[in-house]
Amino acid sequence: MTAKTAAGQMLSWPFSGGGLDGVGVNGQPLTETIPTPAPHEVLVRVDAVTLCASDGKMLRLGAEYPLLRGRDLAARPTRLGHEVALTVVAVGQQRQGIYRARQRLGLQPDVFVGGERRCFGVTLPGGLTEYLLLGQDVLAGDDGPYVFSVDELDERQRLSLADVAVSEPWACVEMAYQPKRRLEPLAGGRAWIHGEESGFILPELPSAGVILTGAAQEYAAMLRDQGHAVSTADLADVLYGSQRFDDILLLDPPESLPQRALTLLSRCGLLNLSVSAGNTRRYQTGVDVGRLHYEPVSLVGQVGPQVGAAYGEHRSELRPGGALLIHGAGGAMGRMHLERALSLPAPPRIIVATNRGAARLEELRASFASRAARRGIDLQLISPAQQPGHLEREAERLGGFDDVVVNIPSLSEMQLAADLLRPDGLLALFAGIPEGQLIRLPLGNVARHRAEFTGTSGSTLADQRRVLQKTLRGELEASSVIAAVCGMRSAREGLAAVQDGRYTGKIIVYPPLTDLPLLGLDELGSVAPDVHAHLRAGRWTKAAEDALFEHFAAAERVAQP
Numbered sequence: 001m002t003a004k005t006a007a008g009q010m011l012s013w014p015f016s017g018g019g020l021d022g023v024g025v026n027g028q029p030l031t032e033t034i035p036t037p038a039p040h041e042v043l044v045r046v047d048a049v050t051l052c053a054s055d056g057k058m059l060r061l062g063a064e065y066p067l068l069r070g071r072d073l074a075a076r077p078t079r080l081g082h083e084v085a086l087t088v089v090a091v092g093q094q095r096q097g098i099y100r101a102r103q104r105l106g107l108q109p110d111v112f113v114g115g116e117r118r119c120f121g122v123t124l125p126g127g128l129t130e131y132l133l134l135g136q137d138v139l140a141g142d143d144g145p146y147v148f149s150v151d152e153l154d155e156r157q158r159l160s161l162a163d164v165a166v167s168e169p170w171a172c173v174e175m176a177y178q179p180k181r182r183l184e185p186l187a188g189g190r191a192w193i194h195g196e197e198s199g200f201i202l203p204e205l206p207s208a209g210v211i212l213t214g215a216a217q218e219y220a221a222m223l224r225d226q227g228h229a230v231s232t233a234d235l236a237d238v239l240y241g242s243q244r245f246d247d248i249l250l251l252d253p254p255e256s257l258p259q260r261a262l263t264l265l266s267r268c269g270l271l272n273l274s275v276s277a278g279n280t281r282r283y284q285t286g287v288d289v290g291r292l293h294y295e296p297v298s299l300v301g302q303v304g305p306q307v308g309a310a311y312g313e314h315r316s317e318l319r320p321g322g323a324l325l326i327h328g329a330g331g332a333m334g335r336m337h338l339e340r341a342l343s344l345p346a347p348p349r350i351i352v353a354t355n356r357g358a359a360r361l362e363e364l365r366a367s368f369a370s371r372a373a374r375r376g377i378d379l380q381l382i383s384p385a386q387q388p389g390h391l392e393r394e395a396e397r398l399g400g401f402d403d404v405v406v407n408i409p410s411l412s413e414m415q416l417a418a419d420l421l422r423p424d425g426l427l428a429l430f431a432g433i434p435e436g437q438l439i440r441l442p443l444g445n446v447a448r449h450r451a452e453f454t455g456t457s458g459s460t461l462a463d464q465r466r467v468l469q470k471t472l473r474g475e476l477e478a479s480s481v482i483a484a485v486c487g488m489r490s491a492r493e494g495l496a497a498v499q500d501g502r503y504t505g506k507i508i509v510y511p512p513l514t515d516l517p518l519l520g521l522d523e524l525g526s527v528a529p530d531v532h533a534h535l536r537a538g539r540w541t542k543a544a545e546d547a548l549f550e551h552f553a554a555a556e557r558v559a560q561p
Contacts, residue, residue: 010034011488012129015080017062017073023492034131037092042099042134048085048161049127049509052169053333055080056498058122067122081128082109082121085164089131095139104150106164110458112142128491130511148461153468160542162479162508163471170467170478171459173336176428177317179454181298182270184311189246192238193219197252200274203308207247213238216251245269249307252276258285258443265297272310273301275447283443289414290435293455301447315426315452320346322402327417329364330355332506333430334407336481342371343476350378352394356385363504395420405430411437424449432457481505482540485548487516494518513552
């Protein structure tokens with residue numbers, strides 16, 4: 001066993017860039033003094049951290065990671081770990097009465113202060129430490145506190161530390177089916193309307209300023225009467241100008257115009273493609289995947305004269321009884337999408353799950369095949385690399401997929417999956433890639449068939465609470481995604497395993513268990529059979545977690561500084 005840290009000391013793993021070599025100091029955790037909270041701060045113990053593929057991405061990219069771009073990590077290190085379960089240890093004077101010692105907390109890593117995104121575990125030092133201070137940014141950001149009381153949700157303490165830590169990635173999965181995209185014109189925003197044909201009827205627009213080009217200039221008098229600041233322009237002046245628009249309305253545009261128009265959308269902008277009944281253009285359009293995933297921009301449309309029919313409610317949930325493709329299902333997040341689909345009250349009838357290697361497909365079969373069969377779901381497992389053409393043939397047999405979820409951060413794989421969608425299908429780009437890479441999408445299907453092309457990144461506190469409530473109701477086995485466990489000193493090895501793709505599920509770090517080695521759940525059978533006995537069908541459980549603490553270091557769980 002490694003020597004314990006002295007009283008009042010803690011271990012942490014700073015990240016200074018340069019890949020795995022930049023984690024810790026000379027490959028070891030840093031020993032630091034446990035801090036004392038200032039009046040506006042709260043000191044918390046980190047009880048659990050689950051490692052994420054994005055941690056691996058940050059290791060790989062360092063200061064080129066989008067949220068760290070331009071930061072000198074050698075001079076200003078950060079700390080990874082954004083999926084955490086916390087317990088309050090000490091409360092600063094200004095926070096007393098709000099937080100209390102031994103209170104269990106969950107945390108939402110997407111923190112906004114003054115409109116600026118400060119992500120816990122990225123720009124703000126994260127959870128790969130034994131103790132940390134929560135400050136003004138996390139406790140009093142733009143949306144109030146970015147932590148929530150687990151005790152209020154779970155008075156009987158039925159949730160495990162793992163359940164709380166994975167509430168964040170599970171919330172991201174939930175958000176893929178409730179994307180926070182704008183589906184109505186922006187009040188007070190700036191709009192551009194271009195028409196090639198007359199005869200369309202505009203809705204009441206809340207936009208403050210409107211630019212009209214082409215045949216849309218005929219709406220100038222009406223819009224001025226409605227109180228809008230209206231100007232008209234030549235199309236070329238708009239396309240080659242510097243203005244950006246919150247809303248763009250294209251009425252029977254030329255085939256190539258939507259792609260040009262998308263470059264003029266402001267952040268989180270909305271494009272409305274309205275076409276007449278006789279318009280047969282497909283509008284094959286290059287759409288920036290990064291913008292669709294990270295902002296997101298929104299794409300709506302309709303057929304007929306009523307332009308406003310494009311707005312309002314849009315499908316974002318999986319189609320009951322439909323055919324679902326989960327492209328890239330072998331990793332932790334892909335398994336979570338599969339778990340969710342199998343748990344729905346009205347699930348798909350057919351689920352096709354892909355992975356490059358056959359070994360992980362066999363693990364998916366072992367984990368999910370019997371559950372799918374019990375629910376009458378046809379679960380098909382395909383390796384496009386080892387079974388070339390099989391996925392495309394299955395899509396052709398089905399007439400395309402109703403829903404396609406892509407978990408692979410590859411433009412070519414996204415394009416492959418998108419091409420297998422039915423005309424009225426839903427495409428959810430769960431994986432993100434840098435901005436500037438274009439996927440070809442038939443926007444004509446958005447107008448004619450209400451196709452949905454979406455992407456999501458991150459989640460909210462409300463999403464995390466919903467996940468924990470579903471877990472408490474027995475609708476979701478949140479901790480089933482755990483594939484390996486380790487303690488604080490092995491966290492760096494855990495990060496290496498994330499980079500290597502060693503496990504199909506998530507690795508959970510338990511900082512109070514300082515010397516717990518990195519162990520796959522299957523290894524517990526020989527190392528800690530008393531813990532392994534509490535797995536349920538090979539899945540992590542609260543009983544197994546409790547046994548783990550009892551076996552390795554029960555006293556450390558309640559240690560106080």
